[in-house]
Amino acid sequence: MTQFARNQWYVAAYTTEVGDDLLGRTILGEPVVLYRSREDGRAIALADRCVHRRFPLSESRREGDSIMCGYHGFTYDRAGACVSVPGQTRVPRTARVASYPVVEQDSLVWIWVGDPAAADASRVPRAPHLVDPAMTTVRGMEPIDADYGLLVDNLLDLSHETYLHGGYIGTPEVAATPITTEVDEEAGVVRVSRHMADAECPPFYARSTGIEGRISRLQDIEYFAPCLYLLHSRITPVGRSAPVFRTEITYAITPSAPGKVYDFWAVSRDFAVGDEEVTAFLRDFNHTVVMQDVDALNLLQRALDTEPGPYQELSINIDTGALAARRILAALAAAGTGRADA
């Protein structure tokens, strides 16, 4: 199993998901309840278990910016302090749930479940295209019953597009084109580039751009370990310098629990930005592509879980970036062992 890197920022939700209702998520094994303050509009993240009998606060109700446990009425303020218990005036001194640092940026709600003293908001990686008014974005989130390392592996090696996503985003050229890999271990960034000078145009781009012939297709991945993955895609009719169709594909890879991961995905484009038909097509089409990955990774995890004994992997050139990512994740996990205390 890929170890969790605790002292890191992770995407817990899209900004639009956090509102008046209580939203339950599990981040690195920690149950979390998210909601938005009615006083100042800020996102709040508390541990999602009442200290009394562990009832989920996300299944309870709000009293202003406080949450009243739906089982026995223990009430917690937005900082996690218990301010009221039923039938008595004295609130036990230890009655408090953890409050997690939160940063809202680029339409994403980032959370820190590690050592609170180490949380540095300036280190949240950026995805500014998600809120760029010159681009249109479709997005979604799919939970996967797989080790988050399997999703990292999947995204760092796009040669699988040819086989798993053939007829959608994959063409023969993706798997056949050599890659360049750059690794900045200090910054925790892996970059993988695959530049196809003359490639078949897959339906994903043919139907959204209107290109009918072959294309120049540039894929430049930037993986900001452990959570944020950006695929900068540039499509141009082959042999021409314009127009350039720019698509930014974003993934946030958030481990939920051992063997479970949240797959946040988004596709942003700088063409046909007001075309609702293109928007609907890309939303549906990309959801189908994501579900192909979800099904494959669920299947792969089940296969790995039933391995009768130790097994040996075989890595080839296409795995160069994914192997680098594994090393960085291992180093980050070893460096961050702090836990948030209630």
Added chain:
Amino acid sequence: MSAAPERRVYRVDWLPGGDVLDARCFCGARSTQPDPVTVWAWLLDHPRHAAPPPEGGRP
């Protein structure tokens, strides 16, 4: 004003037309390798891969 410190970036190019990987360390050392496992083993051997061979040692 001092210049920004150089980033320690490893680079691996899969050379077109074949299966060879061309690995470059941030220190300037360079080597071609047959697969990514040996690539990373070589790169992460820094700084030993950059040292000149010992006296009388293999070139």
